Amino acid sequence: MTTNPRDREFMLRAVGLAAKGFPAPNPRVGCVLTRENRVVGEGWHHAAGTPHAEVHALLAAGDRTRGATAYVTLEPCHHHGRTPPCSHALVDAGVTRVVFAVSDPNPKAAGGLAFLRSKGVEVTVGVASDEAEAVNHVWLTAMRLGRPFVTLKTAITADGFMARPDGSSQWITGPEARAEGHRLRAEMGAVLVGWKTVKMDGAKLTARVPDVERPVTRIVLDPRGHLKGDEPLFQEPGEIGWLRAQRDENLPWSAQCILERLWEQGMTSLLVEGGPTTLRAFLAEGLADELHLFVGQKTFGEGKPWSNNLALDLPVPEVEHFGGDVRLRYRWG
Numbered sequence: 001m002t003t004n005p006r007d008r009e010f011m012l013r014a015v016g017l018a019a020k021g022f023p024a025p026n027p028r029v030g031c032v033l034t035r036e037n038r039v040v041g042e043g044w045h046h047a048a049g050t051p052h053a054e055v056h057a058l059l060a061a062g063d064r065t066r067g068a069t070a071y072v073t074l075e076p077c078h079h080h081g082r083t084p085p086c087s088h089a090l091v092d093a094g095v096t097r098v099v100f101a102v103s104d105p106n107p108k109a110a111g112g113l114a115f116l117r118s119k120g121v122e123v124t125v126g127v128a129s130d131e132a133e134a135v136n137h138v139w140l141t142a143m144r145l146g147r148p149f150v151t152l153k154t155a156i157t158a159d160g161f162m163a164r165p166d167g168s169s170q171w172i173t174g175p176e177a178r179a180e181g182h183r184l185r186a187e188m189g190a191v192l193v194g195w196k197t198v199k200m201d202g203a204k205l206t207a208r209v210p211d212v213e214r215p216v217t218r219i220v221l222d223p224r225g226h227l228k229g230d231e232p233l234f235q236e237p238g239e240i241g242w243l244r245a246q247r248d249e250n251l252p253w254s255a256q257c258i259l260e261r262l263w264e265q266g267m268t269s270l271l272v273e274g275g276p277t278t279l280r281a282f283l284a285e286g287l288a289d290e291l292h293l294f295v296g297q298k299t300f301g302e303g304k305p306w307s308n309n310l311a312l313d314l315p316v317p318e319v320e321h322f323g324g325d326v327r328l329r330y331r332w333g
Helices: 007-018 053-064 086-092 112-118 129-135 137-145 175-188 195-201 255-264 276-284
Strands: 030-035 038-044 069-074 097-102 122-125 149-156 161-163 190-194 217-222 240-244 269-272 290-295 318-322 325-331
Touching: 007 030, 007 038, 007 053, 007 069, 007 097, 007 129, 030 053, 038 053, 053 069, 053 086, 069 129, 086 112, 097 112, 097 129, 112 122, 129 137, 137 149, 137 269, 149 161, 149 175, 149 276, 175 190, 175 269, 175 290, 175 318, 175 325, 190 195, 190 276, 195 217, 217 255, 269 276
Parallel strands: 069 097, 097 122, 149 269, 149 290, 190 217, 190 269, 217 240
Antiparallel strands: 030 038, 030 069, 290 325, 318 325
């Protein structure tokens, strides 16, 4: 088997490319093509429904793909979805060696390794796997759990409130923290809130991030039909899931049921930005993979506490500063 002391170098370059994409509900993937240790093409998966990383790299390489080595962060897909299989594209382009970091845990897409080897392509697996796992952690975790990866996100004041007594809560944090919130929406690809967030804050739930090609899917919990459908959120382009009951009957819901429904619809990640009731439901059912708690400098003096005395077993957080605000990032698992 061929070995190349620069395999890790080229794979880390592919990992860096993968991080540029916002392809949810698809995985983040980067690809680098080399010939004689010189990069001839590279690319990443920009958005769901668009060409995959390998295709971008092959197009960039042009007529230099024959005899090339492809460095891919995830096993090349081997199924016909919204785009053709990348395993076939690599073979058809004359690539003779493929190095990938992580095997594809999705049974619908796996099989690239066996196919490539059956066509005489040399395959090396596991190079820079830790780094490739990290850049694609959300999607890989979802595949292994069999449900969407859930990130909870909220902003609280310096004195611990996420809303004023009347329920309003806009602009607790500054522009840097809010920009990170938009990036999170783009990364997760779907955002969920309760009806009060839409009603009280006029939330649009868009992801105002440069180069995001696909609008975020927005999901609103409105079991008693409080919203009319003329709120600002409904005026924005993009897919909206409006979960409501007929008439005024109560529609019981649980975080587990919601995740099962979204998983069936092909969603692999979800950002929950709702108010205290919505957030606590996911926490109480143990269905939060991460919690991003943005702490602003403002104080309300009184209002609605974010946890409302819910007993939480929080891990030690990672601390990051955004302007004058602080993010406490809690990870489970």
